[in-house]
Amino acid sequence: MIARTFALAALSVLPAMAQDISRPQPARPGIDFQSADVRKLQADDFANPGMLAVARGERLWGEKLSGSDKPCVVCHGDATKSMKGAATRYPRFDPALGRVVNLEGRIDACQRGYGGGSALAAESAELVSLTAFVAHQSRGLPMAVSLEGPARATFERGAALYRTRIGQMNLACTHCHDANWGKTLLAEPISQGHPTGWPAYRLEWQATGSLQRRLRACFFGVRAEQPAYGSDDLVSLELYLAARAQGMAIEAPGVRR
Amino acid sequence: MKRRDFLVASGAALAALKARAQQFQPGQDITPFIEKVTGGAAIERSGIEVELPQIAENGNSVPLRIKVPSPMTAADHVSAIHVFAERNPRPLVAVFHLGPQTGRAEIDTRVRLAGTQKVTVLAALSGNRFRMAQVEVLVTSAACLDEASMST
Amino acid sequence: MIVGRLQVPPTARRGEAFQVRILIQHAMETGYRRDMDGRAIALNVVDSVVCRYAGREILRAQLGTGIAANPYIAFQAVADASGEIEVEFRDDRGEQGRLSATLTVT
Numbered sequence: 109m110i111a112r113t114f115a116l117a118a119l120s121v122l123p124a125m126a127q128d129i130s131r132p133q134p135a136r137p138g139i140d141f142q143s144a145d146v147r148k149l150q151a152d153d154f155a156n157p158g159m160l161a162v163a164r165g166e167r168l169w170g171e172k173l174s175g176s177d178k179p180c181v182v183c184h185g186d187a188t189k190s191m192k193g194a195a196t197r198y199p200r201f202d203p204a205l206g207r208v209v210n211l212e213g214r215i216d217a218c219q220r221g222y223g224g225g226s227a228l229a230a231e232s233a234e235l236v237s238l239t240a241f242v243a244h245q246s247r248g249l250p251m252a253v254s255l256e257g258p259a260r261a262t263f264e265r266g267a268a269l270y271r272t273r274i275g276q277m278n279l280a281c282t283h284c285h286d287a288n289w290g291k292t293l294l295a296e297p298i299s300q301g302h303p304t305g306w307p308a309y310r311l312e313w314q315a316t317g318s319l320q321r322r323l324r325a326c327f328f329g330v331r332a333e334q335p336a337y338g339s340d341d342l343v344s345l346e347l348y349l350a351a352r353a354q355g356m357a358i359e360a361p362g363v364r365r
Numbered sequence: 366m367k368r369r370d371f372l373v374a375s376g377a378a379l380a381a382l383k384a385r386a387q388q389f390q391p392g393q394d395i396t397p398f399i400e401k402v403t404g405g406a407a408i409e410r411s412g413i414e415v416e417l418p419q420i421a422e423n424g425n426s427v428p429l430r431i432k433v434p435s436p437m438t439a440a441d442h443v444s445a446i447h448v449f450a451e452r453n454p455r456p457l458v459a460v461f462h463l464g465p466q467t468g469r470a471e472i473d474t475r476v477r478l479a480g481t482q483k484v485t486v487l488a489a490l491s492g493n494r495f496r497m498a499q500v501e502v503l504v505t506s507a508a509c510l511d512e513a514s515m516s517t
Numbered sequence: 518m519i520v521g522r523l524q525v526p527p528t529a530r531r532g533e534a535f536q537v538r539i540l541i542q543h544a545m546e547t548g549y550r551r552d553m554d555g556r557a558i559a560l561n562v563v564d565s566v567v568c569r570y571a572g573r574e575i576l577r578a579q580l581g582t583g584i585a586a587n588p589y590i591a592f593q594a595v596a597d598a599s600g601e602i603e604v605e606f607r608d609d610r611g612e613q614g615r616l617s618a619t620l621t622v623t
Contacts, residue, residue: 142422143422145421145422145428155540157587159522160522295505314426426585426586450583453583454547454582455582458583459580459581460578462579463575463576463592466574467592468534469534469592469594470593471593473592474584474585475589476584476585477547
């Protein structure tokens, strides 16, 4: 069944123009493709294990982190106000940094640049928790990234990568997430690949993790080399996915299998 | 009960078992575990409700609901609820101790299941009475012994 | 210190059942996982959770590696007098945590 599924995917004709955004219709968030138990867990603000990361992020918001002399609260005050809507705009081109950054990258750059601290390691408890806390302030708000100016080139790169066959399985993201969403792969329903639920608590990880961690797992899934955290490939892909999910509500913290 | 005793009781002997594909992970006979609790006394197969999903997407976290209807009085109450997973490397999952001061015997938790298996819930009641229920759960991604997730 | 969260309703009527919900932040390491260098990650679990209501123990749980990471326990209790609901938990390394909430019984 799996072989036939992929044979069908390979036969599908894909648009050659990189600037096309493939938007599966109807647009459905990742949570729709999870089991009833996982959906219930995500909706339960007390039992959702991702909320532990959010709670931790809330504590860290007021603390000095790894050498920084300024807790986030000093500049940003009450996050429930100052961070509302922030996550809907990421990834974005940051003029001060001169590149496109995702939310993790912005938090890390902030803490190093303005706080004077050392880097927050990728997937560290601190960075994941702060990202989960900030993203959570935008829960329910629609994704609204900008592709203006220098962000455009990053977006084009992400769009091209999304359609590029990779790995020993020689598959592109589009083969599963555009051509075969809703069908099952090894007993698991394939989602449309939207990023709105991240950071998320993944049952498989028994921990909350970032979207980039999940994307790396996808690369692993098709037996491709995993791009490094923060690499251009992953940031570009994130921007493409965010644009593709334009208007869809942020769910953070999500729960996934 | 010290942790070490608890783990020895839960079958730590299987801890040395190497990681294997799910279908080759044998289940243990949990009768000795049951008898350790009941001392051989008779066990009723009714009067205890156990809810588990038919299919658990990931064995790392499976919701379990246990309900033992009981007046929970000094004379007639549930004193402990034991949970066993026959195919887990340590079959004893948890023991919940309660009593008349609790008022009800209804517990929710989330367990790890190392593969498709039967989960056994044994309630010990006052007056040396026991009730047991067993539920089969199909686990599509096994916990504990499937190490593929570490690199991702 | 182990952190967690506790939820009880703010009020309950005498004789009425109410739910106590507990979520504890803890990896509940089984001892079977290996790190990226292939070394086994040591077993480390919350092994004891005790809940008291107005000073009387109403639940004592012995947990092991068969309980999912970030242990979740919810149970029904019956409202008696107004008082503190306290939860204390510890792991096999001696780390501890404590949560409390007030229940007003009418």
